[in-house]
Amino acid sequence: MIFNIFKKELKETLRDKRTLIMMLVIPILIFPLILNVVVGVSSSFEDSVENKTFKIGILGETNDYFAQKLNNIPNSLGPKSLIAYHGDSVKMRKDLKEEKLDLIFIYDSRFSEQINEMKATKLICSFDKTNMGYEQRAQKYVQIIEAEERMRRYEALNIDEQKITPFEIVFENSASSQKMIGELIGGFLPYIFIAFGFMGCMYPAIDLFTGEKERGTIETLLTTPVSRWKFLVGKMLVIILSGLMASFFALLGLFLSINLMDIIPDPEIMNVVNQILSIGFVLKLFLLLLPLTVFFAGIMIPIAVYTKTFKEAQSIIAPLNIIVLLPAMVGLFPGIELNLQTAMIPILNIVLTTKGLIGGTIDYSLLILSFSVMVVLAGIAVSVSFKQFGKETNILS
Amino acid sequence: MIKVEHLTKQFSLSKAQKKETNTNDEFAFAVKDISFDCKPGEIFSLLGPNGAGKTTTLRMLSTVITPSSGTIEMGGINAITHPSEARRKIGFLTGSTGLYARLNAHELIDYFASLYDVPSKLLNERKKYLFDLLDMNEFAHKRIGKLSTGMKQKVSICRTMIHDPEIVIFDEPTSGLDVITAESIIQLIRDCKEQNKTVIFSSHIMGEVDLLCDKMAIIHKGEMKYQGTMKDFRNNMTEKNLTAEFIKTVQA
Structure with a gap:
């Protein structure tokens, strides 16, 4: 039964233009666009500086x-x-x-x-x-x-x-190229995946819960013999899938831009980047993003269930994005590392764990701790969703 | 068969609601101590002005909300203790029922049939019967969002009847519909009676009630003001017409 609900909700979701844009179009285009602009601007800047006639006063x-x-x-x-x-x-x-x-x-x-x-x-x-x-x-x-x-x-x-000349000093970098890349972009990448995961969840969450109330379809649904928790799970699975797909398409966009746009001229670095973006890495990344996305769905559903109109739900959930991204931003700062304390801070722990995975410096016991923290939070969020979805006052406007 | 005894629904009042209604009471009654029954082949009507408690009563019957006290028996099943089993016997249609605009009629009916566990062979038979009956074949593959109000109402009817319910609940089914579309609902209610289904419907239009029902109850502010057969109501009336008699009963 849950599969039937999931199938129907997914079909409807995939026919919603707003969701498709947030889940597929923007994530897949964001990296090619950003990188195109960055590469274009920096190369035109380099050209302009190199060719500029410097007026030098003496x-x-x-x-x-x-x-x-x-x-x-x-x-x-x-x-x-x-x-x-x-x-x-x-x-x-x-x-x-x-x-x-x-x-x-x-x-x-x-x-x-x-x-x-x-x-x-x-x-x-x-x-x-x-x-x-x-x-x-x-x-x-x-x-x-x-x-x-x-x-x-x-x-x-x-x-x-x-x-x-007493010394011929040679400074050597003991960090591997992978670690360097991890340090440079390791915080930025999960930040992007988290942002898109959140955005990918948002529209389906509003559409599948507030939308049902707004369109007047929820009442007939609740007169069917199917338990409410099955509807909740079926709908939640679509929201989670949508969030994960948004992150996946962002990753795909990144992979395509790196390989098709020739933005990394150094073959050694290119090789390292391709090694980082291996199937193993992607699987580990999505394993980490899974409880995070469930957590996102879990905090959005009670809001979507409580609110009466799409606009109202959007006005509450959209600003939540900033709160969610704040800990993710902390992960961008240099010197912030995954340890026992940071592993307990939701979202930041995922950013730092991903950073470690990209740089190849991950401590697997901390990875398990971060994952467990997110699983527990996701569980709490789901139980809150279930409680809210069961309330008569919430589901009937 | 529907059997309702001492049905009550109370809501706790928020501070804002207390202020709004100028009361210090902690609770408000949406429905208070209502009892009635409706047998197969009968049409029972709940009549009352807006806010009388009709929708709340029907929502309790359809198990969407739980009563504060009282009992509901639907087709021999205790709807409060076994809501899922009771729902299998119910078809529910309201005038404000929405449909999934991004699905077509086939997809929507298949989905609801799956929610009622209708076997695929039976589904195909029921779908053919209802699509032919309601003249839906022409637009069955069109997205519901692109259908006219009348077409949508046909899809709603089909959705309500796809699992061949023995009890059909209509909550102000003709509200906001044009005459032609409303007529299709009236016809559906009559067909249900002919098929020996138990039918309960709410309305605030006396003419509609007079046209259809065998038994009726008038409720106002959650309380039962009158209960009996339509025939008795007409025979005992002291006012010049049914609407005037209804208003008098409500204001008594």
């Missing part, structure tokens, strides 16, 4: 020592034009503020002499740090000029560079 003259060195830097770093301010630092700073310049260099009028005397001399490099890519370009200019001057001094002093 305090001295265009033929002084520093200006010559700057001019000698090949344009492979990006085109540039130098503007001399003949000692007027106030005007130069003003022009920088007014964005007539991209970068300014301020140095002492005796700069060339001090360099020649092999003295340390002050060089101020100023730019608007909110402009992405400016700092890198400025640093490269300074590094090239400084390295050239250093070499000149070594030669003049007849010093072997090797002898005054």
Whole structure:
């Protein structure tokens, strides 16, 4: 009987445009859209920074020592034009503020002499740090000029560079690529799946409970010999399936965007990403999402049962999304790890467990604890739903 | 056979409701100590103004809500202690019954038949009989949301009768319907009587009651004001017409 109810509710749900959009269309399109925009924006940004002609203000003259060195830097770093301010630092700073310049260099009028005397001399490099890519370009200019001057001094002093370089320091990253990816995107991915799981549950929950009341179909349903709990279970299964499908389609969208959009140029990283998105990972992820989705259904149903109209239900359930996503957001912060305390916090525990699964750093005893916490909460939520669905005052408007 | 004895339904009042009704009582009675019976082949009518307690009474009979006290027997089954078994014998139709707009008539009827455990062979026979009777074949595969009010009412009737119930409960079945659609309901009630079914229906239209019922009860503010045969009601009336007599009874 529950299967008959499930089948009918699923058929109706799949014929509802709103649910289809929330369950299938948006989740499957979200990652291709986001990644397309991110990749498009970042590549166009990189192009624009690389090809941008930097207007560089220099305090001295265009033929002084520093200006010559700057001019000698090949344009492979990006085109540039130098503007001399003949000692007027106030005007130069003003022009920088007014964005007539991209970068300014301020140095002492005796700069060339001090360099020649092999003295340390002050060089101020100023730019608007909110402009992405400016700092890198400025640093490269300074590094090239400084390295050239250093070499000149070594030669003049007849010093072997090797002898005054005590260490050749190499910093190595002990974290695997998988761990790095886990740390970088491990919090973001479950956040997305949780958000879509919630949204995927929302419309069917409202439609299958409040909708029945609003359309006047609930009364006839309750005059049939089928127990109320069977209706509840049949409907709840559809809500859970809808939530899981929304998460699944979001994952599918991510998989398709990674494989079809060529957004990861490094084959090694691509390989790691594909290893992460294995069938085993997907199964573990959905095993974790299952009690979470049951929990979502369990908190939505009493509201949907209590409210009288679709609008009323939506106005209560939609803001709940923010409350649900708050603990998920905490999981995005660096340094928040799965431990005995965080494993007890619903939703956050799922985010951190998924993060661990992606990074390959999961402690399975904590995974079981997180899963158990969610199962218990899901059980409580279902029993609350059952109680509410059994109340005469709730089911009849 | 329907047998109702001392049926009472009380609701606890919220603070807002107490204020609204200007009372300090903790409870309000929607139905108070109602008793009646209706035999197979009889049509029993519950007559009363809006808010009289008709719908509450019929909801208790159909086991959607549980009485506060009293007994209900439906086809020899105690409907309070064995609601599921009682429901198998009941067909329930209201004027405000909604249907699943995204299903077609076939899908909806199949679904309700499955809820009543109607065997597939019997379902096919019943469906053919009812679809032919109600002239539903032309629109049986159309989504219900795209049907006219009259067509929807036919689907509702078909849904009510698909499991061939021995007791049929109609709650203001013609309310809000046009004359032609209302006539199909009137005809259905008559057919039920001919088929020896036990029929109970509520209405606030005296003419409709006069047209159909064998026995009637007038209720007002949850209490029974009159009970007897339609014939007796007509014979004993002192007012010039049935509606005036009904109003007099209610206000007594």
